[in-house]
Amino acid sequence: MAQNEKINPFEMAKKQVDIVAKYLNLDSGSIxxxxxxxxxxxVHFPVQMDDGKLKIFTGYRVQHNVARGPAKGGIRYHPxxxxxxxxxxxxxxxxxxxxxxxxxxxxKGGVQCNPKEMSLHxxxxxxxxxxxxxxxxxxxxxxxxxxxxxTNPQVMAWIMDTFSILKGYxxxxxxxxxxxxxxxxxxxFEATGRGVVITSLEALKYLKIPIEGAKVxxxxxxxxxxxxxxxxxxxxAKVIAISDSQKGxxxxxxxxxxxxxxxxxxxxxxxxxxxxxxxITNQELLELKCDVLVPAAIESQIIEKNAPRIKAKIIAxxxxxxxxxxxxxxxxxxxxxxxxxxxxxxxxxxxxxxxWVQNLQELIWSEEEVLDRLTRIMQRGFKEVLxxxxxxxxxxxxxxLVLGIxxxxxxxxxxxxxx
Numbered sequence: 001m002a003q004n005e006k007i008n009p010f011e012m013a014k015k016q017v018d019i020v021a022k023y024l025n026l027d028s029g030s031i032x033x034x035x036x037x038x039x040x041x042x043v044h045f046p047v048q049m050d051d052g053k054l055k056i057f058t059g060y061r062v063q064h065n066v067a068r069g070p071a072k073g074g075i076r077y078h079p080x081x082x083x084x085x086x087x088x089x090x091x092x093x094x095x096x097x098x099x100x101x102x103x104x105x106x107x108k109g110g111v112q113c114n115p116k117e118m119s120l121h122x123x124x125x126x127x128x129x130x131x132x133x134x135x136x137x138x139x140x141x142x143x144x145x146x147x148x149x150x151t152n153p154q155v156m157a158w159i160m161d162t163f164s165i166l167k168g169y170x171x172x173x174x175x176x177x178x179x180x181x182x183x184x185x186x187x188x189f190e191a192t193g194r195g196v197v198i199t200s201l202e203a204l205k206y207l208k209i210p211i212e213g214a215k216v217x218x219x220x221x222x223x224x225x226x227x228x229x230x231x232x233x234x235x236x237a238k239v240i241a242i243s244d245s246q247k248g249x250x251x252x253x254x255x256x257x258x259x260x261x262x263x264x265x266x267x268x269x270x271x272x273x274x275x276x277x278x279x280i281t282n283q284e285l286l287e288l289k290c291d292v293l294v295p296a297a298i299e300s301q302i303i304e305k306n307a308p309r310i311k312a313k314i315i316a317x318x319x320x321x322x323x324x325x326x327x328x329x330x331x332x333x334x335x336x337x338x339x340x341x342x343x344x345x346x347x348x349x350x351x352x353x354x355x356w357v358q359n360l361q362e363l364i365w366s367e368e369e370v371l372d373r374l375t376r377i378m379q380r381g382f383k384e385v386l387x388x389x390x391x392x393x394x395x396x397x398x399x400x401l402v403l404g405i406x407x408x409x410x411x412x413x414x415x416x417x418x419x
Contacts, residue, residue, distance in 0.1 A: 007299075007300040007303065007324060008084055009084060009085050009087075009088035009089070009299050009300065009321050010084035010085070010087040010088040010091075011084070012088065012299075012300070012321060012324055012325060013087070013088040013091045013092060013321065014035045014091075015325050016325060016397070016401055017031065017034060017035050017401070017405065018031075018035075019325060019398065019401075020394075020398050020401040020402050020405065023392060023394070023398070023402050024402065024405060024406060024409065026409055030409060030412070030413075033412070034065070034405060034408065034409065034412075035091075037062050037063065037064045037065075037087055037090060037091070038063045038064060038065055038066060039062070039063040039137070040060070040061075040062045040063075040083070040087070041060065041061045041062075041134055041137060042058065042059070042060055042083065043058070043059045043060075043061075043130070043133040043134060044056055044057070044058050044059075045057055045059065045129050045130060045133050046129070047122065047125045047126045047129055048125060049122055050119050050121060050122055057111055057112065057113055057126060057130070058111070058112045059109070059110065059111040059112070059130045059133065059134065060081065060082075060083055060086040060108075060109055060110050060111075061075075061086075061107065061108075061109040061134040061137050061143070062083070062086045062087050062089075062090040062107060062108055062109070063090065063105065063106075063107045063137065063143060064087070064090035064091045064093065064094045064105065064106040064107065064108075065091075065094045065105045065106055065408055065412075066105035067105060067408055067411040067412040067415055068097065068098060068103055068104065068105055068407065068408060068411045069097075069102075069103035069104045069105055070104060070105060070139075070140070070141055070142055070143060070144055071090075071104070071105045071106065071107035071137075071142065071143040071144070072093060072097060072102075072104035072105065072106065072107060072143075072144050072146070072349060072352065072353075073089065073090055073093040073106055073107035073108040073109065073145065073146065073148075074089075074108060074109070074145065074146045074147055074148025074149075074151070074177075074348075075108075075109040075110060075111075075130075075145045075146070075147070075148055075151055075155070075159075076108075076109075076110040076111075076148035076149035076150060076151060077110065077111050077113050077115045077123070077126075077149070077150040077151055077155075078110065078112070078113075078114075078149050078150055078298075079112065079113065079114045080112075081110035081111060081112045081113075082112070085110070085299070086108045086109065086110050087108075088299070088320075088321060089108035089320055089321075090106045090107050090108040091106060092106070092320050092321060092341060092342055093105075093106030093107060093108060093349065094106025094404070094408055095342045095400070095401060095404030095405060095408070096341070096342040096343075096345070096346050096349055096404065097346075097349055097404075098403070098404040098405070098407040098408050099342050099343050099346060099381055099384075099385065099400050099403050099404040099407075100343075100346040100349065100350050100377055100378070100381045101377070101380075101381070101407075102346075102349055102350055102353045102377075103353075104144075104349065104353065107143050107145075108148075109134065109145060110148075111126060111130055113126065115150045116150075123155070124158055127155050127158040127159060127162075128158055128161075128162045131158070131159045131162040131163060132162060132166070135162075135163060135166055138163055138174055139163075139171075139174060140171065140173030140174055140356070140359070140360060144173070144174060144175060144176060144352070144356060145159060145174075145175050145176075146175060146176045146177045146348065146349075146352050147177040147223065149222075149298065152177075152223075153177055153178055153179045153184060153189065154179070156175045156176070156177045156178045156179075156184075157178055157179055157182055159174070159175050160172060160174055160175050160178060160182060163175075172359045173356055173359035173360050176188065176351075176352035176353075176355040176356055177189070177348075177352065177355070178355070183355070183358070183359050184355060185351055185352075185354050185355035185358055185365065185370060186365065186366065186367035186370055187351055187354075187367045187370035187371050187374065188348075188351045188352065188354075188355055188370075189223065189227075190227045190231075191347040191348050191350065191351035191352075191374060192223060192224045192227070192318065192345050192347045192348035193223065193224045193225070193226070193227025193228040193230075193231065193296075193318070193347070194227065194228075194231060194347050194371070194374065195344065195345060195346055195347020195348065195350065195374065195378050196224060196228045196294060196296070196316050196318045196344050196345060196347065197228050197231040197232060197235070198347070198374070198375055198378040198379065198382075199316060199339045199343060199344045199378055199381075199382050200216075200232075200292050200294070200314065200316040200339065200344075201235075202339075202378075202379060202382040202383075202386075203292075203314045203316065203337055203339050203382075204291070204292070204314065206337075206386065207313065207314065207337060209291055209313065209314075211235050211236055211237055212235075212236040212237070213236065213237070213238060214232075214237045214238065214291040214292060215237070215238050215240050215252075215254075215289075215290040215291045215292070216229075216232045216237050216238065216239050216240065216290060216291065216292045216293075216294065217239075217240055217241040217242075217285055217286075217288045217290045217292070217293050217294070217312070218232075218239060218241065218242045218243070218293075218294040218296055218318075219242075219243050219248070219282055219285050219286060219293075219294065219295045219296060219297050219301065219319075220242075220243065220244070220294075220295070220296035220297035220318065220319065221242050221243065221244050221261065221264055221270075222296070224296040224318040224319070224345065225242065225294065225296035225297070225318060226242075226261055226264075228294055228296060228318060229242050229257045229261065230257055230258070230261070232257075232292075233257040233258070237291075237292075238253065238254030239254060239255050239257050240252055240253075240254055240255065240288065240290060241255070241280060241285045241288055241290075242255065242257070242260060242261075242270070243270070243280070243282050243285050243297075244264065244269065244270060245282075245297070246269060247269070247270060247279050247280065247281060247282070248270060248279070248280045248281070248282060248284075248285045249270045249272065249277050249278075249279065249280070250277065250278050250279075250280045250284075250285070250288070251274075251276050251277045251278070253276060255277065259273070282297070282301070283306065286301060286302060286306060286310065287306065287309045287310060287311060288311065288312075289311040289312075290311070290312050290313075291312070291313050291314060292312065292313070292314045292315075292316055293310070293312035293314070293315045293316070294315075294316050294317075294318050295315065295317055295318060295319050295322035295323070296318030296319050297319050297322070298319055298322070299319060299320055299321035299322055300321065300322065300324055301319070301322045301323070302315070302322055302323040302324070302327045302331070303323075303324045303326065303327050304324065304326035304327055304330065306327075307323075307326075307327035307330035307331055307334075308330055308334075310331060310334070310336060312336060313336065313337065314336070314337045314338075314339065315331070315336055315337070315338045315339065316339040316344045317338070317339065317340055317341035317344045317345065318341075318344060318345050319341065319345070320341050320345065321341060322341065323338070323397075328395065328397060332395045337396065338395065338396050338397055339382070339396060340385075340396055340397040340400045340401075342400050342401070342404055343381055343382060343385055343396075343400045346377075346378065346381060347374055347378060350373075350374055350377050350378070351370060351374055354370055354373065354374075384403055385399045385400045385403055386399070388400075388402055388403055
């Protein structure tokens with residue numbers, strides 16, 4: 001899915017802050033503070049592989065800002081993970097938590113590896129050793145990881161168990177996105193994808209486009225893209241395209257989403273089954289004519305080079321940082337309505353917060369209660385961002401950044417500097 005050119009995500013995240021700095025009325029020192037991380041840890045650790053050999057892996061945990069609460073952010077396993085990527089993702093987590101008004105700061109973590117080439121035992125060994133190496137940064141009141149790219153509830157269970165062994169007692173609140181049996185929240189697995197759909201519905205409503213029959217193209221088919229595809233389909237939209245990291249399926253009259261995802265799960269790839277379906281590349285998917293485009297894969301997918309060819313009316317960013325600032329300018333000039341990542345995919349951190357609260361207070365909420373709370377928070381976040389966009393006459397991304405960064409800056413001002 002990556003484009004040919006490598007774009008530094010941390011430089012991109014800092015540039016976003018610079019772009020909206022003029023609307024924030026902050027001094028240069030405060031801006032610099034917001035553009036830098038609070039704490040970074042790089043670890044190199046050995047894992048015994050199935051063949052008995054030791055292999056050294058590199059892992060990262062970055063805390064960007066904790067002015068509004070404990071650090072919160074996922075852990076990803078991917079060959080391309082590096083420090084600048086994790087820094088950028090941690091920063092976006094800070095703004096995201098603030099936009100949806102959740103009392104968390106931002107963090108992110110990752111291990112440079114290819115889990116698709118590893119056995120389940122090897123992934124478990126890697127997870128437990130990585131957890132041990134970064135354990136001094138973790139804790140329910142300090143830093144709470146969650147699933148991200150190539151991690152899942154099982155990985156969170158291993159993190160929780162390893163941290164609990166270290167402490168000598170069970171600590172369910174150290175991670176979110178856990179299995180239900182270990183204190184996970186109902187509705188958490190679907191939360192990010194649902195949040196993308198909720199905010200997309202608000203955008204469609206604002207633009208007076210009916211959801212029934214709306215054409216949706218989705219890049220990515222995992223916890224975000226796959227879930228979003230199913231919910232769009234249930235609501236009566238036509239999901240005309242969906243993809244994985246290799247290729248996608250396209251049918252201008254709408255795919256059989258359930259069947260496509262079942263084939264993907266069974267054969268590890270998308271399979272054309274009817275003459276109405278065609279295989280497409282990720283690049284082709286991004287440039288399809290549609291009402292809603294959901295980039296739900298990795299960052300820097302819509303760039304200056306391909307932005308002029310984007311034909312979507314709405315872009316709802318399921319992934320973190322899928323659109324570069326240069327592409328933003330082109331899309332804004334074209335009149336594309338963007339629901340930015342720090343709003344659109346805020347459903348995950350929102351229900352992670354619900355899970356954390358339930359763990360700390362030893363509560364169990366029903367799925368109906370979780371989804372009702374999620375819907376209200378996402379709708380409120382959309383309205384607040386849209387109001388800023390309209391009042392200041394600025395794009396939705398700039399409005400979301402003004403809202404999120406403004407809240408973090410105010411929390412920092414109130415706390416002050418020590419000593």
